[in-house]
Amino acid sequence: MPYDPSAFPPFAVTVDLVVLTVRRHALCALAVRRGEAPFQGRWALPGGFVRADEDLAQAAARELAEETGLRVHDPAVPAQDNGAHLEQLATYGDPERDPRMRVVSVAHLALAPDLPAPRAGGDASNARWAPVEELLQQGGHGRDGEPVAPLAFDHARILSDGVERARSKIEYSSLATAFCPPEFTVGELRRVYEAVWGVALDPRNFHRKVTGTPGFLVPTGGTTTRQGGRPAQLFRAGGATLLNPPMLRPEV
Amino acid sequence: MPYDPSAFPPFAVTVDLVVLTVRRHALCALAVRRGEAPFQGRWALPGGFVRADEDLAQAAARELAEETGLRVHDPAVPAQDNGAHLEQLATYGDPERDPRMRVVSVAHLALAPDLPAPRAGGDASNARWAPVEELLQQGGHGRDGEPVAPLAFDHARILSDGVERARSKIEYSSLATAFCPPEFTVGELRRVYEAVWGVALDPRNFHRKVTGTPGFLVPTGGTTTRQGGRPAQLFRAGGATLLNPPMLRPEV
DNA sequence: GTGTTTATCGTCAGGCAGACGACTATGATC
DNA sequence: GATCATAGTCGTCTGCCTGACGATAAACAC
Secondary structure (H helix, E strand, C coil), X not given: CCCCHHHCCCEEEEEEEEXXXXXXXXXXXXXXXXXXXXXXXXXXXXXXXXXXXCCHHHHHHHHHHHHHCCCECCCCCCCCCCCEEEEEEEEECCCCCCCXXXXXXXXXXXXXXXXXXXXXXXXXXXXXXXXXXXXXXXXXXXXXXXXXXXXXXXXXXXXXHHHHHHHHHHHHECHHHHHCCCCECHHHHHHHHHHHHCCCCCHHHHHHHHHHCCCCEEEEEEEECCCCCCCEEEEEXXXXXXXXXXXXXXXX | CCCCHHHCCCEEEEEEEEEEEEECCEEEEXXXXXXXXXXXXXXXXXXXXXXXXXXXXXXXXXXXXXXXXXXXXXXXXXXCCCCEEEEEEEEECCCCCCCCXXXXXXXXXXXXXXXXXXXXXXXHHHEEEEEHHHHHCCCCECCCCCECCCCCCCHHHHHHHHHHHHHHHXXXXXXXXXXXXXXXXXXXXXXXXXXXXXXXXXXXXXXXXXXXXXCCEEEEEEEECCCCCCCEEEXXXXXXXXXXXXXXXXXX
């Protein structure tokens, strides 16, 4: 018993991706350059149409793989490595958000370790990792002094929501490990928190907190000196997903 | 420059509502009985199509007003009374979730004080407040011993997500006051927490916590004895929306 | 070796939460 | 009217956690 098609307005449904990573002590997001109108030449979040037989999460995972080559970490396989974290963020459906037609976009948030290089359908010049402050500042200037155009559509709002989600979620979950390689040191994890929150944390208190939370970190036995200084113990993410009590974000 | 309509599959977009309230010490949700196939006669969450010129939040507010008569509390008018809290919850788009066609539903969460009586387009017999455990138990029995059919579509999942959102959000925000009338006592607010979390809280520690958090509660000067016992001070919700440190939810 | 960098352990004081005693003010019951 | 039950409000104490920060350890650069 199909619906009467005249009983409801037709929508296009897309997924847009806020893909975050930490590069050079800064929280960065993946941006792609638009090749067509509207907003031709402007930077935007990666995304695309949801296909007819696809779930929303499947569509987001497919777009993520197309843009970055990343596979999605399956929560059912806790020991799996190198997978990105992917979760639904929010849905944006203002009637005016796309001048061409009525588009509802289901935004997703992906967190990934630092990656070699972005690729946008093979064209690297049309995709880049950019610090989120640079992408969010309206009419400002990038680090090279060039003027920065705001993101296309309502993507600044979406990116802002995604960053805020990430910032709050690493407080009370082990999600920060999604920014790290499979094995990492306490210092590397601390630099993730510092980059995402934009603050400096006390290394000693941080070390006490993360090593004292049961199930958060599992030592692998190895050590590394890749950060310089005294060799640091290597850890994997433990099974715990919720941090209780949470990691406290310093004021201001 | 309109899209080529063959370039993407058409979707129907709906909003579904998880409307929660606290009645008789239990967390209850609004359910409506379906009048047509599929799932005819089964209980479901209220909802409807998003109109062509409507934002998602507007559509949710319209559906909420149609089902309950509630207006949405405008955050820009902090002193406003009697408004419900409304926020986007999540979006559900499994290709099989509606057997008739491809429907993407943007679920919203509404929190309301205890209301006189539900109305579903004027037909009260087709709408009711039901305890969420009753709506979520699969194939169980209600309090009157009648067998309970599971909610239509994927609405059990949506309701479950909404309840979990409410449970976690009252930890770190002042959202619990959305379940209270404009003026309320500390004890009434505590019973909200107890009903939503399903736990018992120490009245003395709770009183110390909520009255000691700046901006959470504002005394109105009046007192009431409507709960029996010693008269209690009346409060309004203060301007603070975030609770820091949060209210701690007891284990188990 | 000296200096620098990073990691790791320890100490101490303050804040907050859980447990719980004590007192107050109302209505209900005898 | 005395007693009881109920609910509200104020305090105290103890333990845990955090922030601040001293001290030591183990690598590398010169």
